[in-house]
Amino acid sequence: MQKYSIFSLIRNAFSNHQNWDVVWRDPVPKKEYDAIIIGGGGHGLATAYYLAKEHKINNVAILEKGWIGGGNVGRNTTILRSNYMWDANGLFYEHGMKLWENLSQELNYNVMYSPRGIINLAHSDAQLNTYARRGNSMRLNGIDAVMLGREELKKIIPFADFSESARFPIFGALMQPRGGTARHDAVAWGYARQADAMGVDIIQHCEVTGFDVSNGKIQGVQTTRGNIKSKKVGLCVAGSTSLLAEKLNMKLPIEAHVLQACVSEPVKPFLDHVVTFGAGHFYCSQSDKGEMVMGGDLDGYNSYAQRGNLPTLQHVLSEGVAMFPNLSRLKMLRTWGGIMDMSMDGSPVIDKSHIDGLYLNFGWCYGGFKATPVSGWTFAHTIAQDRPHKLNEKFKLNRFNTGHLIDEKGVGTKTWIG
Amino acid sequence: MLEIKCPYCGNRSQNEFSYGGDATVKRPSLGKEVSDKEWDDFVYFRKNPRGKHSEFWHHVAGCRQWFKVSRNTATHEIFKTSKINEEI
C-alpha cells in the first residue's frame, strides 16, 4: 500500500497525480469467509479493520447494500466526546477517545481529529448541579472535565446571549476539553483503506436478503450477489437493524427515527468549540470549511425516510438563535436527515445473539459516530473471542430483561422524546 | 410537516399532535399473570417496520384525544386514521 505523507503528495504532484492507487479494491465476493460484517458504515468498517489488525482474522467480507460510508457515518455532525455519567458509557467512550487520538497515524489517513473542547451550557443552578454529577463522575473515571463560570464563558464565546433578554440565561457550563470533532467521511475511508490492505473484501451494492441458520448456528448469508458462507456474521447496520432482525424473527428494543442536521453557508471561523444549549437540544460547531454544523431534536415519529420536516428545524434553530443570536443573519445552506436506531434506554447493544456465530451491534441512537473506533474495537473482540470485552459487557441485549439498564438521560422508553 | 386527520377534528398540521408509538403493542391486562417475555415485549421490544405502521397520536393542542394512524414509515403516506375503538 502507498504510504500517504507530504512526500508522497509532492512526488505524485510531479506526475500529475496519475499514479495514486485505488483506496480500496472492488472485489467479487468469495464463496466463504471467516467472518462477514453486514454494513459498510463506520462501525462495520472499523470492526473489519480491528478483526484483521487485532485478531488476525483477515479473510473478512464487508457487505454493503449501497456505497460505503453512506449511512450515519456520512451524515452526522462529527462530534466526539466521552462526557458520560454512567461508568458503562464513560469508560467505553473514553477508550474510544484514546483510539481517536491516534487514529490518523494508525490509519495513515488524516481523520482530522480536533480536540477543540465540547461545552454543555447550563441555564440554572439546578442544571449545573446535574452537570456536576456527570462531570465529577467523569473525573473519577479519569476523564477530563471542567466547570466553567459565566465570566469564563464570556471570554470563550462572547457572541452567546449573555444579555438581559435571554429567556434562559447562561449560568455556566461543563466542558470536556478533549471532546471535539473529526472529519466523518475520512473515518470511513481511512478504515476502508487499511482493512482492504489487510485483505478485507469491501463489497458494495451487495444487499443481504436472508440468513442461513441451522441447528442454532449461523452458516452464512443470502445476498443480491449470491450466497456467501461464514461461521461468524456481525450485524452492523444501525437504522436497518430491525429490518434484518425481522428476517431472523427477532424483535429488538429499538425504533427507527429520523434526526435532522443542517449547515450554514461557510463563514470565517468564529466558533472554535462544540457548544450545546442546555435549555433545548441544540448543538453547534464550525467546520474547517467554515460552515456552522447544527443539529438537535428528532422529528419525533418512527421514520425510515432520510429526510425530515421544517418545523423540527425551526424548533432546533430557535434554540440556536437563543444561544448565539448572531446565527440569525447567517443562512441555512443544506439540511439532511439520518435514521437513528434509538434504543429503549439510550445506550447501545454489542453482544452475541441467541444464534451461535451471529453478533449484534446496534442501538447507537444519535451518538454512533464518536463510537466508531471503540465500537469496532469491542465488536471485533466479541466476534473473534465469542465473548464480550470488559468494555462492552454491560451493553448486553438481555439488560432489557434483567433491568440493568444504562439510561443516561432518564427518559425511559419513549424513544421519540430522545 | 405531516397533515394528520384527527378523527374528531379533521385535518390538522402535525405540530398540533404528539406521537405515541406503536399501536400494535397491547398492554397486558391489569392483574393478569404474564410471563417475563410477554411483559418485556410490551415494555421494550418493537417490530419497528419499514412501511405500514399502526401508531398512536395524541391531539394535544386540540381535542386531546388519542387515536390511531396507519402510516408508511418510509414515505410518511397516511393510509387511514381512526378512533381508538375502531379497527385500523
Place this chain on the structure above:
Amino acid sequence: MSQKFRLNKVGYINRDKKISFKFNGKKYFGFEGDTLASALLANGIHLVGRSFKYHRPRGFIGAGVEESNAQVQLYSGAKTEPNAIATTVELVEGLVAKSQNCWPSVSFDFGAINNFLSRFFPAGFYYKTFMWPKSFWYKIYEPIIRRAAGLGIAPLKPDPDRYEHQFEHCDVLIAGSGPSGLASALAAAKNGARVILAEDKPRFGGSLLTDEVTIGNKKGKDWADEAVAQLKSMPNVIIKNRSQVFGYYDHNMMVMFERTKDHIENPNKFIPRQRLWYIRAKEVIISTGSIERPLVFGNNDRPGIMLASAAKEYIKVFGVAVGKKPIIFTNNDSGYDAAIEFKKNGINPLIFDVRENSESSTVQEAKNLGIDIKFSHGVVNAKGYLKVNSATIGKLNKDKTSYENLYDVSCDSICVSGNWTPTVHLSSQSGNKLKFDEKVNAFIPNQSRQNESTIGSANGSFTLKEALEEGFNKGYNLSKKINGKDNQTSSPTSNEKSYGKQDKFWCMPLPNKKHYKRCVDFQNDVYVSDIELALREGFRSIEHVKRYTTLGMATDQGRTSNLNGLQLVSNIEKKIVPEVGHTTFRPPYTPVTIGAIVGREVGKHYRPTRKSPIHEWHEKNNAVFVDAGLWLRPRYYKQDNETLMEASKREANNVRKNVGICDVTSLGKIDIKGPNAAEFLNRVYTNAWMKLPIGKARYGVMLREDGIVFDDGTTTRISENHFHMTTTTAQAVNVLSHLEYYLQVVWPELAVNVLSTTEQWAGVALAGPNSRNLLSKLFPDIDVSNEGIPFMGYKESNLFGVPARIFRISFSGELAYEINVESGYGVFMWEKIMELGKEMGIEPYGTEALSTLRIEMGHVAGSEIDGRVIASDLSLDGMLSKKKDFIGKRSLNRNAFLDSAREKIVGVVPVDKKTMIPEGSHLVEDSSASFPNPKLGHISASCWSVEYNNPFSLAILKDGKKKIGKKLFALSPLKNTNIEVEIVSSHYVDPKGERVRS
C-alpha cells in the same frame, strides 16, 4: 465615465432614478431596478471575488440564483450579511458591498499563492498529509486551515431585524412565474381555485422577460404584464414576487421565503426583513424553469466568462452589455440568442459552435444579421488573469478528441451555452423519482408521489407552445379536480423561433502537453482533474465523488456543476448518466436566512413564560426569580444586601419558627371526575385509593411501565366521584397526557374524565407553627383544630367571600396548609394572608427555602426522582401496594430491581459540620484511590439545615441503609473539594413526622 457598459435602448430599469452604492470602498452609480451585479457590470466590473480553495479571480457566471461565484459581504456591524449573491441583491441607495475571501484586495490577493501551489493541493489532499507529528494537526495545521476557511464574515452581534411567519392554505401553489407558471395560474384562478403564485425574482415573467416571442399577438413581456395585472385583481389569488418556494415537505407542505425589506430605500422600521410562509397546498405546480449549463474548457472560470443566457438577461432586463468584444461559445442554438441581442445593440459577437452545422431559424437570423459563426470550433483556453482578454480557439477534428489547429482571438467576455438543466429540485424533494431524458440530456421528473406536477422547461418542455399548453391544461385540470368547476381557459396562439438540435459535447479536450485547469464547480474549485483523480482512486459512486472532491457542495449546491460532473463521471466510467445517478436534492433550494426560519421565537419569546397570578406582587417585593421549566418562580425575596444563602436561611428559619407563605401555583393540578375515578387512581398510583374518605388527601407515587418512578404528589377526594390531583411542576404536562392515554387507550371502559386545572387555581402554602392560628383568622367560620382539619384533611370554605379550598398537606414538614382560590383572586388571597399574618411574623419564602425545608425533612423532589430510580431507592417501598396491580408493577420483578444492594436514599452530614457539600459530588470510600475510583453514590441535594445549623445533604447511596453511621468521602473534583462525611438517616428533622400532625 460611469456606466459605460449601459445600453441605451433596452432594459426594464428605471433610468430616472439614479442610485449610488459602494463596492470595495469605491462609489458607483446604477439605476433603480438594477441588481448589484447588473450595476457593477454596467460599470465594467467583472472581478468580484476569489474562489474558495485556490483564490482564483472570479466574476459573474449568471444573472440569478444560479450564480456560484459572485458572493459579497453587505454592510457591516450587526447588519452585515455574508455570502450575499450579487446577482440577487437588488440595488438600493447606500448599498455597501465588498469582496470576500481575499486579502488585501480582490485584485491583489495573497491567498492566490494557493493557485501556484495547486498541483500539491488536488482533491482530498488533506486526507493524505498533515498527520505528522501527531499533535500538529490540532495545534498547527488546523488553525492555519481554519484561518483560510469560510467566505464572508459572520456578524457577532444579535440580528437587529425581525422576521415573521405566515400560514396559508390554497388549492394550487405555483412556483415560478414564467410562461407555464402564469398560464397555469390564469387557468386555475379563472376556474375558481385559490391560487398562490410565487416568483423568486423581483420581476414576474421568467423567460418572457428576455425571449423574443409573441403570445396572442402581444409581445411576450406585455402578455406577462397583463396576466400579472389580471391575477393581482382576482380575490382568489395571492401573487408574490421576491418569494422563493425553497422546500417541498411531506403532505404538500410547501415553504416559501419572501424578501420584504432589504430592497426598500427607507423601510418602515416595523416591517419584517423577511417572511417565511408555510403553505399547505392541495396541488403544487412546479414551473421553476431551467438553468443553462456552462461548457468546460481551459481556465473557464476567469472573470468575464459567463452563461450566454445571463448575458442575454443583462442586455434585455438591465440594459447592460457584459462586453464589447464578446465571444459566444455554444453547443446548441440558444447561445445564438445572446449573440443576436449583442448584435442588435451594436456589438459584434463571434460565435464558436462545436457542432458541424445548424439550420434553425435562430441560426438563420444570426446569419442574416451578419454575425460571424464558426462551426466545429470551440474555446480551448481563456487567457487573462483578472479578466479574460483573449481566447485560444481550436478547430475540432471529426471525433472531437483533438484539434486541427489552434489560434488566439482577442475578446473581453466569453458567453457559454452548454444547454439547459431543468430545475427539478422541488420535484425531487417531493419524492418524485427523476429519470434521465436522453433528448433533454438531463434529469426530468417522472412519477409524482405527492400531488405535484412539473411543467414547462422544468419538465423538459422547452418550447413556448408546450409551456403554455401544459400550463393552461394543468391549471384547468387541477382546479377542476379540486372544486369541480368547469371554466376552461384555452391556450392562446404563440409565436417563437425554432431551435435545432444540441450537441452533447461539452468538455473541451486538452491540447497536447497542456494542463489547463478546466473548472466544473466554480465556487469549490473542483476541476476535471480532481474528478479524474477521485475515480482513479476508486471513489466511483457519485456520492463518493461528490464527498471526495466537494463537487456540488458549495453554496450554489451544484446548480451549474452537478450535471457536468455527472457526465464526466459517466464518460470516464463508461456508464450512461442514469446509471451513475444523481446526488440527493435537499431543501433549501437556495440558502435561507436562519432568522426567517426561526421567526418570532427569539429573545424573551424563545419559549413562553408562565407566571403565577401573584407574580407582580413578588416582583414588587424584591423576589429574585428562578426558571422552573417554563414557569418563573420566586427563588427568594431579597432584603438589603442578602446573599441567596442568607435569604433562604432567613426564610426557612421563619417557617420553622413562625409562619411562611409560598406561591405553589405552578404545581400541576388535574381534576379527575367520574364514577370510576377512585379505581383509576388505584391503577395509576402504586398505593391504595379505593377507600380514601371524602375530604381526605393522600400522597401518591406513580411509575412508568418500566418500573421507574414517574412522578409524585397528593390527591384529594373532593366528593365521591371527584378528585383533585397535584403533580410536580416539571411533570404536569406529561402526567396529563399519561392519564389521558390510559383512560382513552388502555382502559376505555373506565368512566373518568381528566382536565388540567393548573391555571384555574392560585395556590399558596402556609407553613410553620403559627399557620393554624393564621388559618383561623382567614377562615373564622370553620373549625381549624387538629380534629376540624386533621393532617391530610380537606375543607372547602370562603376567604372573605371568595370560595377557597383548604388542604392540610405539607412539603416543608411543618404544620402546613395549602389554600387554593380561583386564579383571579390570587393576589387578594396573598395580600389578605400577609395582612393577617403580620402579627404572627409571616414572611414569604421562595423555592430555595422550600428546598432547604424539604431536604432536611428527607422529602424527595426532582433531584431524586431523576428518571432512573425505583420507589425502593427512595425508601418509598411502603407506597407499593402488594394487594393490587398498578402501572409499572410487573417491571419491579426484574433482577436488577430486586437487588438489595441497590442505591438508597440517605442523609449526609459533613464531619466538620461546617462545609457545604456541593451537589453532584460523589461518595467514595477512598478519596485518593486511582482512577476509575468506584463511586458508591452521589449527592442529590444540599442545604444548610436551619434546624441544626449545619450543612445537610441527601444522597442516593449504594446499599445506603446499611451504611448509616459510616464515614465516606464526598468528592467533587470539578470544584476541587474532598469532604469527609457521615451517613445518617434521610429524615434529619422530625423523623417521626410529629410536626405535620400536630
